[in-house]
Amino acid sequence: MSRQVKIEIWVGLLVLMTLIAVAFIALKVSNFSAIQDRPSYQIHALFSHVGGLTQRAPVKVSGVVIGRVASIEIDPISYRAKVTMDIYNDYADLPQDSSASILTAGLLGSQYVGIEVGGEEDVLKPGDRINYTQSALVLENLIGQLMVKLTDGGDK
Amino acid sequence: MIFLRYLGSSSLEVLQALGKLAFFVFSVFPALPYSVWRFRLLLKQIYFTGVLSLPIILTAGLFVGMVLGLQGHNILTSFNAEEAVGTMTALSLIRELGPVVAALLFAGRAGSALTAEVGLMKSTEQLSALEMMAVDPMKFVVAPRLLACIITLPMLAMIFIAMGIFGGYLVAVGWLGLDEGAFWAHMNDQVDWHEDVINGLIKAIAFAVLIAIISLYQGYESVPTSEGVSRATTRTVVHASLGVLGLDFILTALMFT
Structure with missing residues (x-):
């Protein structure tokens, strides 16, 4: 695996974790669903x-x-x-x-x-x-x- | 007479530094759009500032959340209001601790690395070499790093907040036996998406700009010796941390009054 591919995979993981965190905060923690x-x-x-x-x-x-x-x-x-x-x-x-x-x-x-x-x-x-x-x-x-x-x- | 001279020279130095900083800011922001198209450079910087800060953010977030859950439970039990532990943990993390602690860790972990890297580039005359080849170091070196910081710190702050709430949940529900439904329901009721989460995110972005500008400026203007680079790195951590705390007070006063 080249270095570039490794970097891309890790950044992808970071983005995925951010998305999970935001979804968690939006759905479970805040009243995002009640705001619509x-x-x-x-x-x-x-x-x-x-x-x-x-x-x-x-x-x-x-x-x-x-x-x-x-x-x-x-x-x-x-x-x-x-x-x-x-x-x-x-x-x-x-x-x-x-x-x-x-x-x-x-x-x-x-x-x-x-x-x-x-x-x-x-x-x-x-x-x-x-x-x-x-x-x-x-x-x-x-x-x-x-x-x-x-x-x-x-x-x- | 000596006192007057000292006063005058130090004020002139401060003014000079401010002027340099302003010049730096004004020349880096126009260069920012170019770094979007240098996608590989940007990706590499996101890796260096974001992914490598991930372990420290994850552990710190978990422990901060666990401490909040424990202390909140201790204090709120005396008011018979244990159910509010979830609200307290979530609100303090989302509004203050998430962006601020993530930014402090980021300043120590990524900001200092940026200063050292750019400072060494300067002392080994790589920046001059770039200029010789008609490559603008602002566009090639500084702008991608600034943009990477602006992208990664809000992401890290969000991960920090989620980890912290999870840690609070572990302690309050898993260990101290609080009712799970009450924990989430209270939190859900009190935390507002616009008022709290978006404001926390705005804070994180503001801190990211501050930390990136300070650390890149310190690296770019460092004295090109090994001592100069080490001093610049120290200054980055001190200035960025103090700047984050001060800016946090101003932003809180603007947002939550």
């Missing part, structure tokens, strides 16, 4: 507090991901947080009286939007708004309420 833009439609909801919700956070029904958070901004009229969500077209029949709440995965996990499916016949169309929402739990508020309750109990 699946056909989706947008709905939005107003929350009085979004907590630590971020863009691209999952939207789940019964724990199954049905979409992603597209954007979070302030609604100029009500000054509440307007969360716009991309819902995949496969899940096009969410009832209109569904409710959205901001939940936390695990104790220290990341936050996501959980949708509780309602029972109405009419379904949410692109651009519609979910009217029933529950905001993220804010620990300080919770402790505040707890303190009020505890002190009330002490008075009695």
Whole structure:
């Protein structure tokens, strides 16, 4: 085997290893497969507090991901947080009286939007708004309420 | 008076070196396209800089990943968040350790070899001989090596990252008994292709340009004696390593804020 052929084989091996590494990182480590833009439609909801919700956070029904958070901004009229969500077209029949709440995965996990499916016949169309929402739990508020309750109990 | 003279002469030296470096950079980049067509030269340099750095990258990646898995598990257990070991290992490798450690090893392994090679070419007057034959050493010697570095370091960084995650997996799942599904699922959830992997790749490319320019410049401008070449090699490793760490901070500040 000439030297040139040897060099070519080794470089080929290097390229092959790189390809395997990139494929491993793309498929197994990162969310590359989730990024391919699946056909989706947008709905939005107003929350009085979004907590630590971020863009691209999952939207789940019964724990199954049905979409992603597209954007979070302030609604100029009500000054509440307007969360716009991309819902995949496969899940096009969410009832209109569904409710959205901001939940936390695990104790220290990341936050996501959980949708509780309602029972109405009419379904949410692109651009519609979910009217029933529950905001993220804010620990300080919770402790505040707890303190009020505890002190009330002490008075009695 | 002596102090003023020293200050003046050293500033002039720094300015002169910067000017030479700028000249070097401006003359090597136009020569870069030619090296694509000299495919055999390029292949040989990829072999020298890439394939020969492979063993050190593979072992270092494996051990860095194993240490990350072990330390991550130790620390995260106290928060009851062992599942995040995979995320921690993957994110720290992809964002920082992969490109940076691969670049440091690359500077030590390939950068120093480039400086020594080009420096010896200069001291044995091979570069002058090339010029005599109307072959531009920039196109024939420097450009293929620069391009080879730019191609190989991102590849090595990717292999390093994959090896590291595999090492973390071995320790966390194989040894410490973490649940395999939680390890991969958490990682999959938190690592973003654009935000993390592509940015890590951009870092690796930037480091490759930096290391290649420094090592080739040091070789090209080295004092053509055996002492001069050895000093140039040392300078390459020191400057390239410091440059990588400094540039890493700047890139991190730009990318992840």
